[in-house]
Amino acid sequence: MFRMGILGVGKIAVNAMMPAFAHSTQTELCALATRSESKAEQLKKDCSVEKCYSSYESLLEDDAIDGVYIGLPNHLHKDWTVRCLEAKKHVLCDKPLTMNLEEAVEIQHAAEQSGKVVMEAFMYRFHPQHDCVREIMQSGELGRIRSLECRFHYFLEDGANFRLRPEMGGGGLWDVGCYGIDSARYLLGEEPVSCAGTWHLNDQGVDDFCFFTLHFTNGRVASVSCGMRQPGVDTYRVNGDLGSICVPHAYIPKSGCAAHVGVTTSKSSRELSVPETNQYARELDAFAQACAGNVDCGRVDNGLRNMTILCAVRQACVSGQVEKVREVTPE
Numbered sequence: 001m002f003r004m005g006i007l008g009v010g011k012i013a014v015n016a017m018m019p020a021f022a023h024s025t026q027t028e029l030c031a032l033a034t035r036s037e038s039k040a041e042q043l044k045k046d047c048s049v050e051k052c053y054s055s056y057e058s059l060l061e062d063d064a065i066d067g068v069y070i071g072l073p074n075h076l077h078k079d080w081t082v083r084c085l086e087a088k089k090h091v092l093c094d095k096p097l098t099m100n101l102e103e104a105v106e107i108q109h110a111a112e113q114s115g116k117v118v119m120e121a122f123m124y125r126f127h128p129q130h131d132c133v134r135e136i137m138q139s140g141e142l143g144r145i146r147s148l149e150c151r152f153h154y155f156l157e158d159g160a161n162f163r164l165r166p167e168m169g170g171g172g173l174w175d176v177g178c179y180g181i182d183s184a185r186y187l188l189g190e191e192p193v194s195c196a197g198t199w200h201l202n203d204q205g206v207d208d209f210c211f212f213t214l215h216f217t218n219g220r221v222a223s224v225s226c227g228m229r230q231p232g233v234d235t236y237r238v239n240g241d242l243g244s245i246c247v248p249h250a251y252i253p254k255s256g257c258a259a260h261v262g263v264t265t266s267k268s269s270r271e272l273s274v275p276e277t278n279q280y281a282r283e284l285d286a287f288a289q290a291c292a293g294n295v296d297c298g299r300v301d302n303g304l305r306n307m308t309i310l311c312a313v314r315q316a317c318v319s320g321q322v323e324k325v326r327e328v329t330p331e
Contacts, residue, residue: 002288004092005031005065007056007080009043012094013071016123018047020280026288027067033059056080060087067291069121070094073162074169078103085114090291092283094121096178096310097303099169101326104307111300117291120303122182124251126282129259129274133238133245134187136263142240148187148222149237150180152251153230156208163228164204171206172227173199173314176234179251180224181309182302183236184214192216192309194324197316202229212313215322242266253279304328 004027006013021029031051034040040054053059059068060083067090070080078098084091085107097120098104111118124130137145154176162168163175185191197212209227216222234251237244243265253259259274289295305328316323 001028002026002291003028003030003064003066004069004284005029005033005051005059005062005067005089006069006071007033007059007084008070008072008076009034009039010071010073013069016280017069017071017284018049020278020284023278023281024284024288027284031059031062031065056083060084060089065089067092067117067287074174075099075167077169078107081107081118082110085110085116085118088114088116090117090119090287092119092121092287093303095182095303095306096120096169096174097300097307101304101307101311104304108300108304117287118300118303119287119290120300120306121283122179123279123283124179124183125186126286127253127259127274127277127279129247129250129253129261130183130186132261132272132274133247136245137187137238137240141243141263141265142238142245143242145188145238145240146220147239148184148220149239150183150222150224150226150250151236152176152179152224152226152234154228154232155230156228164202164206166205170204171208171210173207173210173212173317174310175226175228177210177212177224177226177313178306178310179234180222180226180236181214181313182306183250184222184224185305185309187236187238188216188220188222190216190218191305191327192222192325194322195309195313195316196322197313198320199317207317210313210317212316214309214313214325253277301328 033053037054043052070093163170192214199207199210208229214222246262261272312325
């Protein structure tokens with residue numbers, strides 16, 4: 001089994017990643033690390049994890065750990081990813097990979113020097129409902145694909161949350177807009193060449209609403225609406241000349257029930273049911289496979305490309321102009 005540790009015991013780590021190990025066939029959770037000694041002691045009582053460290057450094061020094069999931073706030077991603085790589089650990093890092101493009105390039109260089117895998121944690125990619133969508137897109141049933149519409153919003157009630165602090169990488173674009181960027185690239189199978197956008201900055205100086213468009217060379221466009229001050233929604237729609245596909249719970253499927261994909265054409269409409277899947281567990285298995293060299297989903301290039309587009313969108317929101325997306329050539 002591929003032995004893993006978790007840095008940071010926030011909401012996603014505790015409520016999503018930790019339970020996922022019970023459904024993973026290739027990974028084992030062996031250690032947790034927090035900076036609080038009292039929290040470490042409480043974790044030892046509450047969790048069935050073998051080791052609970054009161055410092056991140058202690059986990060990195062553990063030779064029994066093969067890979068690390070980083071569930072820390074955004075501003076800590078780069079430093080701890082690099083430190084994990086220097087400690088010869090593979091890294092599954094929560095999205096977004098970094099705070100800016102320079103940090104992403106630094107991680108790329110550290111990954112190359114270490115020979116270890118860095119994978120940006122977009123768990124939604126591993127739900128089979130998206131395989132279903134891509135198969136329909138490739139079948140020609142929708143005709144020529146013209147556009148993709150993504151919406152990811154939630155209402156953030158916790159005023160102390162790091163997502164409201166700009167120095168910690170807060171804001172809706174960084175937190176959930178990145179899903180629209182990644183899914184546009186994933187579904188359309190190409191990179192955008194330019195973008196335009198607008199946002200609203202709250203009193204803390206972070207965007208609580210953002211709308212942007214990604215433009216592709218063949219005339220296709222992806223539009224993304226995201227933010228932290230609207231009722232929860234996470235959906236996308238693929239539009240073609242002959243029909244469309246709607247995925248109503250694209251990024252966070254409802255627990256305890258099957259996922260549903262709606263297909264509408266001029267001739268018919270139908271709803272496809274996809275069995276419930278723990279996408280976090282499938283992500284863990286894919287990560288282990290990437291670290292073993294068996295699949296190619298563990299390349300740091302994906303995170304670098306996402307960050308390049310995120311930075312271009314942010315610049316477009318600031319400038320009010322259409323901005324070019326820098327071309328990324330893997331080194």
